[in-house]
Amino acid sequence: MLGLPDASVWLAYLLSIGGAILCIVYGAVYWNRDD
Amino acid sequence: MTYVLLGLIVYIIIMVALSYIGYKNTRNSGDFLLAGKKIHPVVMALSYGATFISTSAIVGFGGAAGQFGMCLLWLTVFNIIAGVFIAFVVFGKRTRKIGHELGTNTMPEFFAVRFGSKFMQGYAGLLIFLFMPIYASAVLKGIVDYVSQYTGISFGVVLIVLGLLAAVMVIFGGLKGIMYSDAFQGGILFAGMAFLIIYTYSILGGIVGAHSSLSVLPQMPGVAEQIGGLAKIGFTGWTSMPKAGTPLWWNIVTTLVAGVGIGVLAQPQLSVKFMTVKSSKELNRAVLSGGIFILFMTGVAFTVGALSNVAFYNATGKIAIVAAGANDSIIPVFIRDFLPKWFGGAFLVVLMAAAMSTLNALGHTMGTALGRDFLKQSLNLKTDTIKLTKIAMIIGLLISIIVAWLSSKLDVSMAIIAIGTSLFYGLCASAFLPVYIAALYIKKFPRGAAITSMLTGSVSSLFWLFFVQEKTAASLSLCKLLFNTTSIVKGTPLNTLSMVDAIVIGLPLSFIAAGLAWVIIGNAKENKSVM
Numbered sequence: 001m002l003g004l005p006d007a008s009v010w011l012a013y014l015l016s017i018g019g020a021i022l023c024i025v026y027g028a029v030y031w032n033r034d035d
Numbered sequence: 036m037t038y039v040l041l042g043l044i045v046y047i048i049i050m051v052a053l054s055y056i057g058y059k060n061t062r063n064s065g066d067f068l069l070a071g072k073k074i075h076p077v078v079m080a081l082s083y084g085a086t087f088i089s090t091s092a093i094v095g096f097g098g099a100a101g102q103f104g105m106c107l108l109w110l111t112v113f114n115i116i117a118g119v120f121i122a123f124v125v126f127g128k129r130t131r132k133i134g135h136e137l138g139t140n141t142m143p144e145f146f147a148v149r150f151g152s153k154f155m156q157g158y159a160g161l162l163i164f165l166f167m168p169i170y171a172s173a174v175l176k177g178i179v180d181y182v183s184q185y186t187g188i189s190f191g192v193v194l195i196v197l198g199l200l201a202a203v204m205v206i207f208g209g210l211k212g213i214m215y216s217d218a219f220q221g222g223i224l225f226a227g228m229a230f231l232i233i234y235t236y237s238i239l240g241g242i243v244g245a246h247s248s249l250s251v252l253p254q255m256p257g258v259a260e261q262i263g264g265l266a267k268i269g270f271t272g273w274t275s276m277p278k279a280g281t282p283l284w285w286n287i288v289t290t291l292v293a294g295v296g297i298g299v300l301a302q303p304q305l306s307v308k309f310m311t312v313k314s315s316k317e318l319n320r321a322v323l324s325g326g327i328f329i330l331f332m333t334g335v336a337f338t339v340g341a342l343s344n345v346a347f348y349n350a351t352g353k354i355a356i357v358a359a360g361a362n363d364s365i366i367p368v369f370i371r372d373f374l375p376k377w378f379g380g381a382f383l384v385v386l387m388a389a390a391m392s393t394l395n396a397l398g399h400t401m402g403t404a405l406g407r408d409f410l411k412q413s414l415n416l417k418t419d420t421i422k423l424t425k426i427a428m429i430i431g432l433l434i435s436i437i438v439a440w441l442s443s444k445l446d447v448s449m450a451i452i453a454i455g456t457s458l459f460y461g462l463c464a465s466a467f468l469p470v471y472i473a474a475l476y477i478k479k480f481p482r483g484a485a486i487t488s489m490l491t492g493s494v495s496s497l498f499w500l501f502f503v504q505e506k507t508a509a510s511l512s513l514c515k516l517l518f519n520t521t522s523i524v525k526g527t528p529l530n531t532l533s534m535v536d537a538i539v540i541g542l543p544l545s546f547i548a549a550g551l552a553w554v555i556i557g558n559a560k561e562n563k564s565v566m
Contacts, residue, residue: 003246004105006275012108016334019115023326026120027319034316 038380039186046223046384050391053216054204076312080321081221082214082392083308084328087118087299088224089393090177090386091170093336094366095452096291100340101355101365102265102450103287104273105249107341111333113296119325122300127309127318129475134310141400142303142467143408146489149474150482155489157413162466162493163303163404166459168431171397172438173455175201176363178390179439181383184367190443198436201391205398205428214311216395220388225331227385232335234374239345248345250274252354261354273341282534289536290457290506291450297538298460301467304400336366343369362450394432401431445510457536458500458507465492465541469549481559484552492545499537507537 004010100107130145139145143163147156175198183193204216239245252258253272262270269281277283299305312318340355343365347358350372359368370382406427410416416423442451469488473480500507501514502523508514509521520526522533 003243003250004274005250006272008276009105009108009274012106012112013338016108016111016115016330019112019120020326020330020334023115023119023322026124027321027323027326030319031323032316033319034314 038377039383042380042384043387046387049219050204050216053219057214057216076317076320077324078214078218079308079312079317080324080328082217082311083305083321084325084332085217085221085224085389085392086304086308086396087114087302087393088329088332088389089174090181090390091173091393091452091456092333093228093386093389094177094181094363095173095450095456096295096333097336097340098359098362098365099291099450099453100337101343101359101369102362103270103277103283104275105338105341106276106287107291107337108334110292110296111330111337113292114299114329114333115326117296118299119322119329122305123309123318123322123325126300126306126471126475128315130306130309131312131315131318133475140307140310141403141408142306142471143404144412145306146467146470146474146485147408147412150470150480150485152482152486153413155470155486156408158489159303159467160404160408160413162462164401164409164427164431166462167304167397167401167404168435168438169455170459171394171401171432171435172442173452174390174393174397175435175439176442176455177452178386179443180363181367181386184364184371191440194436194439194443197390198432198439201394201398202429202432204391205395205402205432206425217392220392221328223385223388225328227382228331228335230378231339231370231374231382232331234378235339235342235346238373239342245342245345246274249342252344252348255348257352258348258354261357273344285531285534285536286506289534289539290461291453294457294461294464294536294538297468297542298457298462298464301463301471302460303404303463303467304396306471307400339369340365343373346373363452394435397435398428398432402426402428405431442510451510454506454510461536461538461541462493462496462500464538465496465545467492468542469546473549479558480549481553481556483556484549487552488545488549491548492541495544496537496541499540503532503540504535504537505533508533 001007001010002013004013096107096110133149134145137145137148139148141160143156143159146159147153175194178197179190179193182188182197183190186193236242236245239248250272253262265283269277269283271277277287309318312321344355346369347353347355351358355365355369356362359365371379374382402424404427406424407420410427411418411420411423442455445451466489469492470485473485473488501511502508502518505522505525514523515521524530524532
């Protein structure tokens with residue numbers, strides 16, 4: 001995957017990007033929410 | 036050299052202007068301590084990010100990735116999920132709400148008012164003041180290493196000049212000036228790191244090409260001899276995890292990943308940022324930019340650090356740690372030798388921004404911890420808060436400069452910057468995290484249990500750092516002085532424990548102590564009304 005043979009590393013690579021996407025989606029969905 | 040000077044002059048002019056604007060707008064101690072509680076969400080996110088990310092993350096942990104490989108990306112996962120998402124959504128919103136209701140300005144004060152204990156405020160303040168200089172010195176060492184590598188000026192001279200510059204900036208403005216200059220520095224950081232990753236991938240044959248080259252590097256001629264020492268302690272390559280249970284595995288998993296990854300949730304200089312926005316809406320918005328920002332900071336630093344091995348090997352036949360000479364030199368030497376000349380100068384400004392924004396916040400936190408929390412609130416000293424805080428800031432930064440100078444005398448093969456950083460992060464987690472969670476979410480948590488948890492976590496952690504964990508105990512030297520060994524378990528059947536990080540011991544003990552004390556004491560009768 002992505003030139004990285006070991007799952008323990010490509011998973012971290014993808015989860016880093018996934019984590020940033022989670023933050024973007026959360027921020028966009030709750031943009032105007034004051035809870 | 037021209038690029039460096041030009042970059043630095045522009046940087047300093049903008050910084051002085053922003054500090055001055057903050058200084059002019061700082062009218063009272065609320066402005067000074069909390070920036071008036073009306074900070075824009077993007078400014079808040081960048082300020083939080085720029086404080087969290089320092090030269091320690093880029094040079095220190097980037098260098099560690101150069102030596103140990105891309106498995107350090109697990110720390111980036113923690114940085115984003117825990118350091119941004121959980122920190123803002125689970126901790127940030129409640130901290131802002133309860134902090135505003137209780138009228139608190141600092142983390143120790145937050146605990147003190149929430150649990151009605153002056154002792155907690157004084158103890159937490161003193162703990163922060165005594166151990167934050169270790170973290171601040173690691174941040175300082177990161178920038179001083181780079182500047183002295185780049186200009187050839189000696190470590191000591193650069194340290195004094197930059198230490199004084201940090202002191203001037205901290206004294207000049209309160210938190211308001213810091214927040215604005217942080218946002219500016221966060222912008223510089225983002226641009227610099229974005230260029231660094233794009234350029235690195237492009238010279239190494241794209242994403243897949245670069246990763247593939249790094250994967251096969253251990254089989255290349257001449258590499259096996261260079262990684263012999265590392266392989267003995269568990270190293271298996273730059274694109275795989277070290278062998279489980281080996282010294283390197285313990286170091287990466289418990290110290291570098293868990294220490295900083297979890298410790299970020301209980302950082303006094305970061306939690307105070309949550310109190311600077313006026314509603315939880317700003318925190319929701321800050322999550323969006325915070326996640327991207329951290330990905331571009333540690334994600335880039337760790338990936339580039341690991342990939343630098345390919346560039347060094349192709350050019351010199353040596354791996355990064357051998358070519359650069361020391362763990363903390365890998366990133367500076369990689370940039371000096373493989374990136375365009377102008378970028379070396381520009382990156383110096385990037386690192387200045389990373390170091391100064393963090394040092395500013397650390398100076399501010401050390402100052403309020405000693406000046407306001409310990410001396411004024413806990414010991415009832417009758418002096419003006421701002422004056423007392425500024426004197427305490429200078430003392431804190433001076434101690435940090437001395438510790439940075441001492442740390443430059445340690446063994447260069449150690450990841451000195453990364454270890455100093457995770458020491459403080461782990462200590463904060465053990466001392467403050469259970470109490471912090473209880474303060475935010477458990478209404479009936481009693482004061483006695485909070486004090487028990489804070490004392491258990493901090494004392495067990497400090498004992499472990501000074502006497503058991505060999506990496507820290509050897510550097511702190513007290514164990515050597517008392518028992519003439521670098522760890523009290525060394526050479527005994529319990530030898531494995533000398534590789535285990537203090538957070539693995541201190542944090543669970545702190546949680547257990549909190550739970551046991553709560554069962555014994557029973558629910559609190561009356562704490563400050565919150566929630």
